[in-house]
Amino acid sequence: MAAPALVKLENLKKHYPRRSSWFRRSTGEVKAVDGISLELYAGETLGVVGESGCGKSTIGRTLIRLEKPTEGRIRFEGADITHLSSRKLKPYRRKMQMVFQDPFASLNPRQRIDDTLEEPLTIHQMLDKRARRERVWELLDEVGLDREHGERLPHEFSGGQRQRIGIARALALNPSLIVCDEPVSALDVSVQAQILKLLKSLQQKRGLSYFFISHDLGVVRHLCDRVLIMYLGQAMELASAFTLFREGQHPYTQALLSAIPRPVPGKKRERILLKGDLPSPSDPPSGCPFHTRCPEVRSVCRERRPEWKEIAPGHRIACHAR
Amino acid sequence: MAIPAEKFQRAERKLTEAEAIRRPSLTFWQDVWIRLRKNWLGMGGLVVILLLAFMAIAGPWMTEYTYYQQDLGDGRNLGPSSEHWFGTDDLGRDMFVRTWYGARVSLTIGVVAALIDLVIGVLYGGISGYKGGRTDEIMMRIVDVLWGLPYLLVVILLLVVLGPGLDTIIIALTVTGWLNMARLVRGQVLQLKNQEYVMAARTLGADTKRLMKKHLIPNTMGPILVLLTYTVPNAIFAEAFLSFLGLGVQAPVASWGTMIDDALTVILTDEWWRLFFPTLFLSLTLLAFNAFGDGLRDVLDPKMRK
Numbered sequence: 001m002a003a004p005a006l007v008k009l010e011n012l013k014k015h016y017p018r019r020s021s022w023f024r025r026s027t028g029e030v031k032a033v034d035g036i037s038l039e040l041y042a043g044e045t046l047g048v049v050g051e052s053g054c055g056k057s058t059i060g061r062t063l064i065r066l067e068k069p070t071e072g073r074i075r076f077e078g079a080d081i082t083h084l085s086s087r088k089l090k091p092y093r094r095k096m097q098m099v100f101q102d103p104f105a106s107l108n109p110r111q112r113i114d115d116t117l118e119e120p121l122t123i124h125q126m127l128d129k130r131a132r133r134e135r136v137w138e139l140l141d142e143v144g145l146d147r148e149h150g151e152r153l154p155h156e157f158s159g160g161q162r163q164r165i166g167i168a169r170a171l172a173l174n175p176s177l178i179v180c181d182e183p184v185s186a187l188d189v190s191v192q193a194q195i196l197k198l199l200k201s202l203q204q205k206r207g208l209s210y211f212f213i214s215h216d217l218g219v220v221r222h223l224c225d226r227v228l229i230m231y232l233g234q235a236m237e238l239a240s241a242f243t244l245f246r247e248g249q250h251p252y253t254q255a256l257l258s259a260i261p262r263p264v265p266g267k268k269r270e271r272i273l274l275k276g277d278l279p280s281p282s283d284p285p286s287g288c289p290f291h292t293r294c295p296e297v298r299s300v301c302r303e304r305r306p307e308w309k310e311i312a313p314g315h316r317i318a319c320h321a322r
Numbered sequence: 323m324a325i326p327a328e329k330f331q332r333a334e335r336k337l338t339e340a341e342a343i344r345r346p347s348l349t350f351w352q353d354v355w356i357r358l359r360k361n362w363l364g365m366g367g368l369v370v371i372l373l374l375a376f377m378a379i380a381g382p383w384m385t386e387y388t389y390y391q392q393d394l395g396d397g398r399n400l401g402p403s404s405e406h407w408f409g410t411d412d413l414g415r416d417m418f419v420r421t422w423y424g425a426r427v428s429l430t431i432g433v434v435a436a437l438i439d440l441v442i443g444v445l446y447g448g449i450s451g452y453k454g455g456r457t458d459e460i461m462m463r464i465v466d467v468l469w470g471l472p473y474l475l476v477v478i479l480l481l482v483v484l485g486p487g488l489d490t491i492i493i494a495l496t497v498t499g500w501l502n503m504a505r506l507v508r509g510q511v512l513q514l515k516n517q518e519y520v521m522a523a524r525t526l527g528a529d530t531k532r533l534m535k536k537h538l539i540p541n542t543m544g545p546i547l548v549l550l551t552y553t554v555p556n557a558i559f560a561e562a563f564l565s566f567l568g569l570g571v572q573a574p575v576a577s578w579g580t581m582i583d584d585a586l587t588v589i590l591t592d593e594w595w596r597l598f599f600p601t602l603f604l605s606l607t608l609l610a611f612n613a614f615g616d617g618l619r620d621v622l623d624p625k626m627r628k
Binding site: 061064066086089090093094096097098100101102105106107108109110111112119120123124153166169173 | 518528529
């Protein structure tokens with residue numbers, strides 16, 4: 001891909017200090033994101049997959065500067081936004097939005113839907129009062145809701161409807177990037193399909209880029225152009241969805257893929273079962289973080305962190321064994 | 323038994339119908355009002371409060387007497403009659419006017435003290451909870467220190483320094499009164515600020531002021547309101563108590579506390595009306611506010627919702 005990246009992360013780190021009390025200094029830190037570099041191009045969907053606690057949500061939040069990065073650099077359309085003050089960040093806020101995981105927590109229970117959707121326009125002082133109302137109606141229409149729904153409060157809607165409202169809010173400012181933090185994991189399967197379809201059609205219509213965080217490999221395969229596999233805050237493998245699902249190279253990727261349930265009965269397949277538990281991110285293993293559970297572990301894995309090497313164009317991997 | 327295929331009819335099911343909303347659209351406060359009307363305790367409290375407030379405003383106009391007008395001749399210590407509905411005191415002042423005038427003073431102190439508590443408490447607690455971290459630690463330790471001060475001592479010292487009077491009592495009551503509100507708001511904000519809708523507003527570029535005004539404070543309004551309805555009777559009672567100790571409003575201004583204090587001299591005689599009326603209305607006010615607060619708490623509790 002020759003086009004310049006919309007978002008570029010350079011060795012991004014987010015560590016949370018663990019302080020037990022005011023007087024005692026930090027007793028260590030949780031390395032939620034530990035050195036991630038990647039590019040996100042205009043119009044594509046990048047899937048981020050990993051177990052709970054691997055830092056995938058933290059990347060999403062740090063990427064749009066909801067969290068301050070500990071180290072590294074975030075570039076948006078070439079501009080360094082890593083350390084911008086909230087005032088200087090405001091123009092960028094228009095271009096990057098977020099859809100949240102829990103549709104029951106992501107809408108203010110005391111705010112009518114049209115007020116919720118109008119709020120972004122008010123904050124950025126766009127349009128006059130009447131034009132803003134028109135825009136709200138357009139947005140409701142775009143996500144498949146009625147105008148009359150605008151007069152209602154969040155508790156009157158179903159999960160799927162609320163998620164549509166959440167998407168409409170993210171669209172209000174015409175962003176070029178939307179971070180989707182497990183947007184369908186809280187929904188029924190049938191409703192999931194509707195929401196995914198909506199996300200896809202919006203992408204085609206508006207040329208949106210999605211940073212799509214998920215732990216559902218089926219959803220990722222369906223929606224994403226490229227996929228990043230994460231483990232304990234570090235990148236394991238990055239490739240196009242097609243390549244990754246066919247010939248993912250990393251032992252962790254292969255273990256994940258072997259765990260996808262197949263709808264075809266009788267077709268035998270080898271399950272790769274990982275031994276042991278997920279280590280604590282506050283005390284990650286030395287070297288490659290995956291070495292404690294890797295079926296192909298070597299002595300070098302315990303000592304040195306593998307480099308993030310390109311094994312084919314657009315296919316990167318962090319593993320000593322490959 | 324076989325049913326022929328043509329007997330079956332395809333059931334049409336439209337997505338839009340399945341998710342249609344049947345319930346009429348209500349704002350939060352409309353909903354609260356509907357449920358409050360069904361809560362007899364809360365409604366009873368509210369009605370009594372409104373009646374007392376009405377009498378506090380209108381009562382002193384209902385007779386020809388004023389609260390300070392004395393009759394040192396035959397008008398002293400008269401029992402209730404058509405002339406003096408609640409009787410007169412030992413200076414010949416009309417007890418009916420004084421009772422309702424006292425209601426004005428007591429209710430004013432209660433409401434003003436509660437409002438000042440509200441403003442300081444919400445601002446302080448809101449900032450402390452929202453900023454979090456070290457700011458929160460320092461601000462809450464200050465609250466702890468103030469909490470530890472013996473309240474009565476502070477009040478008495480203030481009254482000695484500033485001199486007794488209505489404004490002094492209000493200041494004295496609010497010096498420590500806002501701590502409760504600050505703690506409540508801080509706790510609520512701490513809990514709410516990590517909610518996804520608050521994060522969504524931050525993603526949209528909302529500043530701190532907007533987050534507070536539109537998202538955090540409206541969502542703590544329930545508990546704040548309940549605490550407020552308990553703060554008012556507490557302030558009224560504290561004023562009565564201070565007046566009873568002689569630290570309250572000064573004569574000829576009347577409050578229920580000073581009237582009860584005055585009546586103590588005749589507690590063992592048969593001039594029962596001197597003690598009865600101020601005590602009755604003081605108790606009724608406290609009861610009504612507490613009942614209203616209880617009712618409101620039940621109504622605002624989402625778990626009590628039908």
